Amino acid sequence: MAVNLDPVTLTGRPDETGWSQVHIFKPQDESKLSSKGELYVVLSVGDSEKGIENTILGRELLGKIYKDYFEGSDSPYISLKNAISGVLEDFTENIRDIEIVAMVQVENVAYLATVRGAGVVLIRDKNIIPILKTGAMDMELASGFLKDQDIIVLGTSKFFSRFDLAKVLSTLSPRGLAEAVELFARDTHSESGNGKLGLLALKCNQAKDLENQTANLNQKVGESSENVVMNSLGLETNKASADKTEQDFGHNKNWIDNLKNKITPLFKKVPERKFYVGANQESLKDKNKRKTFASAGFIILFLLVLSIFFGIRQKKLNDYKSRYQAELAGAVHQLDEAEEIYSLNPVRSRELFAESKAIVAKLLSENIKDPQLTQLADRLNESQGKILGEYKLDTELYVDLTLLSNGFKSDDIILSDGKLFILDKNARKVVSIALDTKRSEVVAGPSAINKVDDIGVYAGRIFISNSDGIFELKDRLVKVVDKDWTGDVMIYPYAGNMYLLEEDTSMIWRFAGSSEGFGSRKNWLASEVVIDLNNSRSFIIDGSIWILGKDASILKFSLGNKQDFKSEGVYPEIKNPKTLFTDDQSEHLYILDPENSRVVVIDKEGKYKAQYISAETKSTTSIVVSEKEKKLILLAQEKLYSIELKHLE
Incomplete structure (x- = not known):
C-alpha cells in the first residue's frame, strides 16, 4: 500500500552567503510516475567560481537532476545515484559550495542521497534518528520502507547547525508539522546569514506498517551492485568499508578451502597407472627402429594434410577477396577524389562521397572482414562532417x-x-x-x-x-x-x-x-x-x-x-x-x-x-x-x- 507524503518547506532569504531552494517533481506520465515515483530535492548554492548568479546555477542544477533521473532507464536507486553524480561532475568547477539532499518515493519505498554536508533525519515513534550525514566531498545513499506517521527531514548543513536535533524533536513532536516549521521560519527570517538554509519535512500518512516485510527488501531496492546493510529502522545504508570487504574476502576464502578439502579425496581415488613387461623376444633396438619409422611417417602425413588444408584455405581466401576487391578499390578511389575536389566542386564531391559510403555499407552488411575496409569506413566517418556537412550531435x-x-x-x-x-x-x-x-x-x-x-x-x-x-x-x-x-x-x-x-x-x-x-x-x-x-x-x-x-x-x-x-x-x-x-x-x-x-x-x-x-x-x-x-x-x-x-x- 503506497504512502502519502505531506510536505512542508522552509528556505532562507537569498543573501551574500548563498541561495537555497526546495523542489518537488511529480511526472504527469502515469507509467513514469509508477516506475520512477516522485522526486524531492533540497539544494543550496554558495558563491560561484566564475561569478555566475546563484539562481541561474540553481535552475541549471535542478534541470539536470530532473533530466538525468527521469530520462534514465535504470532503477530508481541507480538513476538517483547517477543524477547526483552527474551534477557533481558538471558543476563542481563553477561552484565552490554546493549541497544537495534528494529523495525519491516509489510506493512505500524511499531512496535517499546526500552530498557535501546535507543530511537526512528520521523521526519515528518519538525517536530521532540520523540517517545520512555526508562529509566535505562525499555522497552517501540509503533506501528503505516508510511507516505510518514517520517524519522525514531533509535539510542543508545550515539548517542542522542552526537547529540542533534535540530542538527539532521537541518542536516537531508535540505540534503539527506546518506549525512546527513556522516556528523555525520565524527564527530563520529574523536573522541574517541564513541564505543557504533549506528544509523539506515530509510526514507519512495512511501507510501500512511494512516493517515485517524487510526480508523482501532486496527484491525491491537491492538493484545496486554495491554492498548494503539493513539497520534497525528498516533502512538500507551504503557501508562498503574496508572492514566489510575484508570480512567478505575471508568468507570466500573459507568456502574455497572447504571445496578443496571435499574435492581432494576424489583425486586420491583415481587408480594409479600400472606398467607391465611382456614376453616379446624382439630386441629393444628393432622395436625402437619401428617406432622411429612410424613416427616419421606420421609426421610426413600430418605435414601433407596440413599443407593441403592451408592450400585450400588460401584459395578460398583469394576467391573471397577477388569477389569484393574491385568494389573496395573503387570506393577508396571515390573518397580520394571527393577529398581532392571538395573546395573546387563541393556538389560533385558530395556525390562521390555518397557513392563510396554506399559501397562500404554494402560490404559491411555482407560481413566482409578486411583491415582496408575498416580503415576506409573510419576515413568516411572522419570526412563526413567536412564533405557532406552532416553533423550528428547530441543536444x-x-x-x-x-x-x-x-x-x-x-x-x-x-x-x-x-x-x-x-x-x-x-x-x-x-x-x-x-x-x-x-x-x-x-x-x-x-x-x-x-x-x-x-x-x-x-x-x-x-x-x-x-x-x-x-x-x-x-x-x-x-x-x-x-x-x-x-x-x-x-x-x-x-x-x-x-x-x-x-x-x-x-x-x-x-x-x-x-x-x-x-x-x-x-x-x-x-x-x-x-x-x-x-x-x-x-x-x-x-x-x-x-x-x-x-x-x-x-x-x-x-x-x-x-x-x-x-x-x-x-x-x-x-x-x-x-x-x-x-x-x-x-x-x-x-x-x-x-x-x-x-x-x-x-x-x-x-x-x-x-x-x-x-x-x-x-x-x-x-x-x-x-x-x-x-x-x-x-x-x-x-x-x-x-x-x-x-x-x-
Whole structure:
C-alpha cells in the first residue's frame, strides 16, 4: 500500500552567503510516475567560481537532476545515484559550495542521497534518528520502507547547525508539522546569514506498517551492485568499508578451502597407472627402429594434410577477396577524389562521397572482414562532417521552461537583440531569456494578454496579433493596428514598420511606422506580382522577405518583386518542413525538417552547406539561430535545447 507524503518547506532569504531552494517533481506520465515515483530535492548554492548568479546555477542544477533521473532507464536507486553524480561532475568547477539532499518515493519505498554536508533525519515513534550525514566531498545513499506517521527531514548543513536535533524533536513532536516549521521560519527570517538554509519535512500518512516485510527488501531496492546493510529502522545504508570487504574476502576464502578439502579425496581415488613387461623376444633396438619409422611417417602425413588444408584455405581466401576487391578499390578511389575536389566542386564531391559510403555499407552488411575496409569506413566517418556537412550531435538542455513558470507550454520563439522571447498561447504568457547569461523573466501574463495568435519583436518592442488587431505590449496592451483582414495572418515588425502576410488573399501588407504608431496599410507587393501564399509556414524579413511553404518551397521577395531562388544540393530532399529561420545577422537559412530528424542549412544563394541531425528535432516546433554565438536553439514544448554550429568554423 503506497504512502502519502505531506510536505512542508522552509528556505532562507537569498543573501551574500548563498541561495537555497526546495523542489518537488511529480511526472504527469502515469507509467513514469509508477516506475520512477516522485522526486524531492533540497539544494543550496554558495558563491560561484566564475561569478555566475546563484539562481541561474540553481535552475541549471535542478534541470539536470530532473533530466538525468527521469530520462534514465535504470532503477530508481541507480538513476538517483547517477543524477547526483552527474551534477557533481558538471558543476563542481563553477561552484565552490554546493549541497544537495534528494529523495525519491516509489510506493512505500524511499531512496535517499546526500552530498557535501546535507543530511537526512528520521523521526519515528518519538525517536530521532540520523540517517545520512555526508562529509566535505562525499555522497552517501540509503533506501528503505516508510511507516505510518514517520517524519522525514531533509535539510542543508545550515539548517542542522542552526537547529540542533534535540530542538527539532521537541518542536516537531508535540505540534503539527506546518506549525512546527513556522516556528523555525520565524527564527530563520529574523536573522541574517541564513541564505543557504533549506528544509523539506515530509510526514507519512495512511501507510501500512511494512516493517515485517524487510526480508523482501532486496527484491525491491537491492538493484545496486554495491554492498548494503539493513539497520534497525528498516533502512538500507551504503557501508562498503574496508572492514566489510575484508570480512567478505575471508568468507570466500573459507568456502574455497572447504571445496578443496571435499574435492581432494576424489583425486586420491583415481587408480594409479600400472606398467607391465611382456614376453616379446624382439630386441629393444628393432622395436625402437619401428617406432622411429612410424613416427616419421606420421609426421610426413600430418605435414601433407596440413599443407593441403592451408592450400585450400588460401584459395578460398583469394576467391573471397577477388569477389569484393574491385568494389573496395573503387570506393577508396571515390573518397580520394571527393577529398581532392571538395573546395573546387563541393556538389560533385558530395556525390562521390555518397557513392563510396554506399559501397562500404554494402560490404559491411555482407560481413566482409578486411583491415582496408575498416580503415576506409573510419576515413568516411572522419570526412563526413567536412564533405557532406552532416553533423550528428547530441543536444544539450539549454533551459527547462517549467522551472521559469509552472506548466509552461511553448508555441513560438523569437530572437531579437540577443534575447529569446517564448510565447505560450494557451496560458497567455511571454517569457524572455538572455542568450548569453540565460537570465530570464516573465514579460507578460494573462492579466495583460486576453488572447494571442502571433508574436513579433523588434528593437525591444513586443507586438502580438489576435482577432481584434495588432497590439504593442507595454504596461498594458495598446492597439496599434485595427483589424482589416480575414483568416489567418502572420506579423513581422522590421525597421520601424509592421508587415502582415494575409494567407486568404495572398497579400503582404505594410504599415509604415510613425511617432504615433503605424499608418494605414499598403500593398507591399508590386502590382504585377501574382503569387499563391496559402499554406505558408514561415514569414521572415532580413531586408528581403522569405516565405516557406508547406511543400518546402522557399520564396524570396525584394522591393516588392519576386526573386529567383532555388535550393540545391540538399539530400535527402525536404518534403515536409516545419519552419524557417534567418535574420539580418545571419548568412544562412535554417530549415527545420522533423521528418528526417534534422535542421538543414543553405546559404542565401540556395547552395547546401550543412545539416544537423539529432533525435530532439523530431519533437521540435520552432528554431532560432545566433551565428555570432554559434548556437542553434531548438524549441520542444517545455524545454529549450542547444546545438553548437560546426559549419561556421
